[in-house]
Amino acid sequence: MLKQTLQQKLLQKLSPQQIQFIKLLQVPTASLDTRIKEELEENPALEDGSLTNLSEPIEEYPDKDADDDYSSQEDSFEEEFSVEEYIQEDSFNDYGGNYGSDDEEQQKEIPIAIQDSFFEKLQNQLDLLALDDKKYLVGNQIIGSLDDDGYLRRPILSLIDDLAFSQNVMAEESEVEEMLAVIQEFEPAGIGARDLQECLLIQLRKKEQTNPIILKATEVVKHYLDEFTKKHYDKIEKQLGVNSNELKDIINEILKLNPKPGDSGAVAGKQLHIIPDFHITNNDGVLHLTLNGRNAPELRVSRSYQDMFEHYEKAEKTDKKMKEAVQFVKQKLDSAKWFIDAIKQRQQTLLRTMNAIMEFQHDYFLTGDDRMLKPMILKDIADKIDMDISTVSRVANSKYVQTDFGTFLLKSFFSEAIQTETGEEVSNKEVKKILEECIANENKKKPLADEKLTEILKEKGYNIARRTVAKYREAMNIPVARLRKEL
Known part of the structure; x- marks a missing residue:
């Protein structure tokens, strides 16, 4: 028999605005520009104030009862803005539609140097060889199977299966081994190796073989690599019959080799440029904190969209399409206001948190001496600014501060006692x-x-x-x- 019961529960749920604020709080300054551009593209009711004419004062939240200078333009809103088209475009974009391209004059992106990738360089070397169709396809399959470090981790038998299923090429194991040996002669040296030992040996083979140091280094890699990695140098000296000075030359020769040849052409491209979120300057013993706002443009709610909303709200709402139009415009306006408020709240929270950290570690920011750092945990700052520990954690884990003595992650200032x-x-x-x-x-x-x-x-x-x-x-x-x- 079923029984009806009345139960009362107390649940804590985050509102959409709170979720949006939390996500924005985690975004570092380097990525904030991209996040704002996404919102500007998705919401036509949101505008970047820096890209429009600001010669006349524009209210961010206008009073609906105030005198409106735009009333004479109401008749033209239906011609200038078709809400039905916006709704159609919005639905189209949800299914992979493209947004309109920005004005070329406004696209001020950092130029990127065009250069061949690691795999393209290998492909170019393969194209220079006089090979028949079968060998070329085998070589192409081997290059495509290399990992980012330049190693061939895939077994030869698996490569044979790949050739049979994807290229309809029946190759023998000896044929794949032959082409692998050809690719291992490509630059950079060490490409196509199946393990670290083979990678180092390939590079040593390309050095002068009459040099006794090279020959001894080859012997170490071939027979005593385990002892070398564990730095059991006394065992290697005994086995090779060399003194400490000779062994030092041998070790130095091995250390010159590249254990990851695939990375050699991409080292420069992998260096990340850190954009600090805060700047702290020392002006004669007085610390001055500023927030980096270069990627946070002045946002505002579109006045045209607000006037459009007022126009449609005054109109008859008996038409179903008109009701959908009013609901659509209102949703876009609310979303724009929420996003602007979230950006402002983000900036305020960042400043409060960083200011509390600066005051707590005042002596450190004056001198830059690590020994002046005080023990500080997340709870210390959370109590100081009267916020939750999770909020401080989100700020500390992804934000950087630039000082007179370097740029540091905020998390690095927290430590146990x-x-x-x-x-x-x-x-x-x-x-x-x-x-x-x-x-x-x-x-x-x-x-x-x-x-x-x-x-x-x-x-x-x-x-x-x-x-x-x-x-x-x-x-x-x-x-x-x-x-x-x-x-």
């Missing part, structure tokens, strides 16, 4: 800085182990366990003592 022997709380950044200095100044022939680093920190008043030292070392991407050893 460590208590010294005197009871004073210091940032773990200070401990990491000391570890970094100790390792930088160590004798590379006898690098400091974690136990020795722990002892040094204890002598300086930091009572930290060895496993904590190891954790900090790994966080700074510093290898263990054995792998830091040099000849």
